[in-house]
Amino acid sequence: MSATVLSRVSIPAHAAGQAGRTARRRRYMTEAVAVGFGMLMVVWTILPLYNMVMVSLESHSDVFTDAVWPPHPSVASFWIVVTEGYWYLEYFWHQFGNSLYVGAAVTFLTLLIGTLASFSIGRMRIRYGWLVSNAALLTYVIPASFLAIPFYRIMQTYGLSNNLWSVIAAEVTFATPYGIFIFSQYGRSIPIELDESARIDGATPIQIYFRIYLPMMAPALVAVGTYALLLAWNEYLYQFLLLSSKRSMTVPVALAQFLNSDEAPWNYMMATAIVYALPPLAIYYAFRGRMTAGLTMGGVKG
Amino acid sequence: MASASVLEFAPHAASQASLWRHLRGSLKGSEYTWAIAFIVPYVAVFVTFVVYPACYGLWMGSSPALYTSLFADPIYQDTAVNTLLFLGIAVNLKMFCALLMSGFFMRRGWWVKVLLMIYVLPWAVPALPTFISIHWMLNGDWGLINNIFYHVFQEDGPSWLNGRWLALGSAIYSHIWKWMPFWTVILLAGRMAIPQDLYDAAKVDGASGWRQFVHINFPLLANLYLICTLLSTIFTLGDFNSIYFVTGGGPANMTHVLATLGIRDAFELAQPRLGVAAVMSALPLMIPLVIILMRKLRTAEVQL
Numbered sequence: 014m015s016a017t018v019l020s021r022v023s024i025p026a027h028a029a030g031q032a033g034r035t036a037r038r039r040r041y042m043t044e045a046v047a048v049g050f051g052m053l054m055v056v057w058t059i060l061p062l063y064n065m066v067m068v069s070l071e072s073h074s075d076v077f078t079d080a081v082w083p084p085h086p087s088v089a090s091f092w093i094v095v096t097e098g099y100w101y102l103e104y105f106w107h108q109f110g111n112s113l114y115v116g117a118a119v120t121f122l123t124l125l126i127g128t129l130a131s132f133s134i135g136r137m138r139i140r141y142g143w144l145v146s147n148a149a150l151l152t153y154v155i156p157a158s159f160l161a162i163p164f165y166r167i168m169q170t171y172g173l174s175n176n177l178w179s180v181i182a183a184e185v186t187f188a189t190p191y192g193i194f195i196f197s198q199y200g201r202s203i204p205i206e207l208d209e210s211a212r213i214d215g216a217t218p219i220q221i222y223f224r225i226y227l228p229m230m231a232p233a234l235v236a237v238g239t240y241a242l243l244l245a246w247n248e249y250l251y252q253f254l255l256l257s258s259k260r261s262m263t264v265p266v267a268l269a270q271f272l273n274s275d276e277a278p279w280n281y282m283m284a285t286a287i288v289y290a291l292p293p294l295a296i297y298y299a300f301r302g303r304m305t306a307g308l309t310m311g312g313v314k315g
Numbered sequence: 316m317a318s319a320s321v322l323e324f325a326p327h328a329a330s331q332a333s334l335w336r337h338l339r340g341s342l343k344g345s346e347y348t349w350a351i352a353f354i355v356p357y358v359a360v361f362v363t364f365v366v367y368p369a370c371y372g373l374w375m376g377s378s379p380a381l382y383t384s385l386f387a388d389p390i391y392q393d394t395a396v397n398t399l400l401f402l403g404i405a406v407n408l409k410m411f412c413a414l415l416m417s418g419f420f421m422r423r424g425w426w427v428k429v430l431l432m433i434y435v436l437p438w439a440v441p442a443l444p445t446f447i448s449i450h451w452m453l454n455g456d457w458g459l460i461n462n463i464f465y466h467v468f469q470e471d472g473p474s475w476l477n478g479r480w481l482a483l484g485s486a487i488y489s490h491i492w493k494w495m496p497f498w499t500v501i502l503l504a505g506r507m508a509i510p511q512d513l514y515d516a517a518k519v520d521g522a523s524g525w526r527q528f529v530h531i532n533f534p535l536l537a538n539l540y541l542i543c544t545l546l547s548t549i550f551t552l553g554d555f556n557s558i559y560f561v562t563g564g565g566p567a568n569m570t571h572v573l574a575t576l577g578i579r580d581a582f583e584l585a586q587p588r589l590g591v592a593a594v595m596s597a598l599p600l601m602i603p604l605v606i607i608l609m610r611k612l613r614t615a616e617v618q619l
Contacts (some may be wrong), residue, residue: 155553
């Protein structure tokens, strides 16, 4: 009797142990496959970036070898960039300043124009405001590069060619629609009763905008501000077309200038590229959470 | 007499007053002025920098003669084929891989989070430096790829940028490398928004991973995936950098897409009208996409 009970119990227990072991083994297997896949992915992601760092650490003669690792790594190229020690780089810090100036102006104007428009549309419910939000949406889905040629001609007739403000105008034009999109989506989560009670207390629209709307919109302001800043810093085509003199150029235009020379100094170029890429990288990782939240709030744009 | 004039005047005054009331809605007079003042800056930006250039562009590209010379140009014919290939392959491959990758990043564990931080690097770094880096990396003589190839196989690799198809493939590779992380993050957010209960219920019912995908993930992600694909198609159509810096349209102008050909015609050949015409020839593809997207995005907050 007891033997049969034991056998009855022990058989399922034994089978369960075996099943658990195979399940665990399968889990290890999938985990191992996942790790292997992850490593492949890291190689895929890092390769062009590794190439950038590798070339920037090489000397000019080492660039033209079959090395896959810098044979004599040195930061000499970075020193050349920082001290403007090459004729393509003679205005590097001035150009860096231009990029910062454009970035700051685009961020400020995008936030200002975007919040004012969304306040008028979403909070004050101006009649036919939907027309304006549709106009913004339309701008958002038109590729900027398709408007580049007429835009260039128009800037010439406005007398703004080779002027940083023409670039600022272009980039505000293409960053603000995203801002309006995000602001009006985020604004829906702020109760309209706040505005109404302030109105009853006699607050003017401008007071409501500054005292209630802007503070409540802070997270969306960070998301859109980061977006606008990165767009202005990273954009190339309009800056290339609109800025031509060395003193008015921004960093990306100056960087692409290197390609014009017959035997490009690739190590200086890659060092410049890294110095140029570091600020947006830092900003990106600092505001990553907010940016991702902004993207998934409804707007999606590269 | 007096009453008649009142009768005569009243409808006119009333209609003006009602139009005024209609326009300002529930806003008081001074508030309406503010509302107008707040919206004017954006309207001004839109009219000056979108409507005016767009109309100017339409006017520049309005002559039919432009299109006969454009379509007869063999470079343009190559470009049209390249653009369609670039769109068809780059967009679909990128979105499909992004969908798979977003599934991978749903895994738990600290190392997956670290991996995600590394994985988004291509998107976080500006496009220009990385495309220039890829351009040099694919150099047939001294590029990193062929150096590795040589060390592994003791043989010279192909010259990636010297033939039309390899060069176009390289540009597609660069585009996917740059933009896949972005769409992965979007689709990952879409997956995260699916309530965990659904997976739990499916597990109780004994659904396998594949059946979970077919019955839960796919129906709930389908709309997002569609919007992302359409949006990505438009953005890819306007992608200038990944062609311009990786292949430069070369060799022998065989790898241009419409975005780069327009700029080339306008600024290298100094024929802006031809450049506009090249860009405008994408309108039959673009207009339906824009219309569908506008409809989808207007209601997007419900789905996303």
